Amino acid sequence: MKKHKNWQRWVTSAALALGLSTGAMAEDPMKVGFVYVGPVGDYGWSYEHDRARIEAQEFFGDKIETTFVEKVPEGADAERVIRQMAQSGHDLIFTTSFGFMNPTEKVAKRFPKVFFEHATGYKRAKNLSTYVLRTxxxxxxxxxxxxxxxxxxxxxxxxxxxxxxxxxxxxxxxxxxxxxxxxxxxxxxxxxxxxxxxxxxxxxxxxxxxxxxxxxxxxxxxxxxxxxxxxxxxxxxxxxxxxxxxxxxxxxxxxDDWAPHYIKTIQEIKAGTWKPEDFWGGFAEDMLxxxxxxxxxxxxxxxxxxxxxxxxxxxxxxxxxxxxxxxxxxxxxxxxxxxxxxxxxxxxxxxxxxxxxxxx
CATH class of the missing domain: 3.40.50.2300 (Response regulator)
Incomplete structure (x- = not known):
């Protein structure tokens, strides 16, 4: 116990010496993952999802850390990728194609403390939401x-x-x-x-x-x-x-502009107000x-x-x-x-x- 207290005291002193607050040190960035069916350079669907990811990263700065996996086939490979994201400490995972629905649902059941959002599907759970554009x-x-x-x-x-x-x-x-x-x-x-x-x-x-x-x-x-x-x-x-x-x-x-939904979702999870829903965005929401x-x-x-x-x-x-x-x-x-x-x-x-x- 004494050794632990000394270690805490040393970390706090080091933080202050570097001009950091102990609160800032204690708050790790939220890890947000994205799974894309196509390449980010497709100039279409996956391109716009990734552009929105970048915009969310810029909006939140060092409060979040984003990662993505592109060109993920729909099916067993998708389940493996989503599971690996959940296992690697991601707090929130967006899966962005209809064929990712069942794999997302399976992984969400295994990782109840991770938040999942699936694009264009219809299956939801306590930690799984759906979202879609009114294309x-x-x-x-x-x-x-x-x-x-x-x-x-x-x-x-x-x-x-x-x-x-x-x-x-x-x-x-x-x-x-x-x-x-x-x-x-x-x-x-x-x-x-x-x-x-x-x-x-x-x-x-x-x-x-x-x-x-x-x-x-x-x-x-x-x-x-x-x-x-x-x-x-x-x-x-x-x-x-x-x-x-x-x-x-x-x-x-x-x-398509997915950024408003991504930013809103991250804000809700940070604030503890996120609830599973079926979200639709279109012209009225300036997402299309x-x-x-x-x-x-x-x-x-x-x-x-x-x-x-x-x-x-x-x-x-x-x-x-x-x-x-x-x-x-x-x-x-x-x-x-x-x-x-x-x-x-x-x-x-x-x-x-x-x-x-x-x-x-």
Whole structure:
């Protein structure tokens, strides 16, 4: 005991000699980990998550310490990475892809003192929250522009995986395009990847060969934009500002900003006020935005995009409001009803007019 007291006295004296307060020494930085499905250089989804991580680090300074692991496959590898983070003393772990949901839930059960937040999923626990962007809001705005700009009346959608987020976003694009162009059709190409520039480029070219002249993507590389630029058609950027990759083809990008949620979550954990929830952020929360609208767009298209954005942000426009039928003829939204977040999270149908089936 005497030796322990002497050691404490020595540490305190050393701290004072260095101009540090003993309180500052006692407070270790919060360790915050991030798990990404793609590379931080994808210029899309993972790029924006990492940009938000950097912004949170700058906001809190030495009060937090952030780490990340990129290019983590969804499945067993993800569980191993998340578990290793929890074992290495992380206080909070953000897992940023739908396929990380089950691995995150498993690890959260084993480490009840660690806080977990999972992006785009629906499973929660005492130490596990979910968070998602209302990407369908950005897709609706994209559909307005696509419907007005297409000359072939055929727009294309490069889709990743048939999960609710992707399905509802395809619906949002089509319903918006249809509202301004009754003759519009949508062609969907599934690539079964979030990030693969070769596959994305091949899908873009295949769609263009089928008469598509406006491309929208739910994948993370700028390859579709670059293909559009080369082929002389239009395209819209995904997750981050992709304007530099296609100066003429790029109409605008729908940019994600995760920083407000990351900063808020860390603040709540530090204050002891964090509670598990299902958080949705969009235009209203300034976590989704229209970025770098091209000067070459016609004035009426710019005005329509701006109005749709403003109406969604204010709540005047709720895209998923009934009556609405699926493409199998089933009434999926009653007249006057707007889908709740819980209902949006379970969308597993295409709306009337989309000539396609959802892969199993």
């Amino acid at each position: 369908y809001e950005g897709r609706y705005v994209s559909g307005i522009a696509a419907g007005m700009m297409t000359k072939t009346n055929t727009i294309g959608y490069i889709a990743s995986f048939p999960i609710p987020e992707v399905i509802r976003d395809i619906n949002a694009v089509y319903m918006a395009a249809k509202s301004v162009n009754p003759d519009v059709k949508i062609k969907i190409m599934w690539v079964s990847t979030w990030y693969d520039p070769v596959k994305e480029s091949e899908a873009a070219n295949a769609l263009i060969d089928q008469g598509v002249d406006v491309l929208i993507q739910h994948t993370d590389s700028p390859a579709p934009l670059m293909a559009a630029e080369k082929r002389g058609v239009k395209a819209i950027g995904q997750a981050s500002d992709m304007s530099k990759f296609a100066p003429n083809a790029h109409m605008f990008s729908i940019r 935005m229209v970025a770098s609208m091209n000067d070459n767009l016609p004035a009426d298209v710019k005005a329509a995009v701006t109005k749709a954005h403003d109406d969604i942000k204010s709540g005047a426009l709720k895209p998923f409001t009934g009556p609405m039928k699926s493409n199998e003829g089933k009434l999926v939204i009653e007249a006057g009803h707007s889908l709740t977040d819980e209902e949006l999270a379970g969308v597993n149908w295409f709306i009337e007019g989309i000539d396609a089936t959802i892969p199993k």
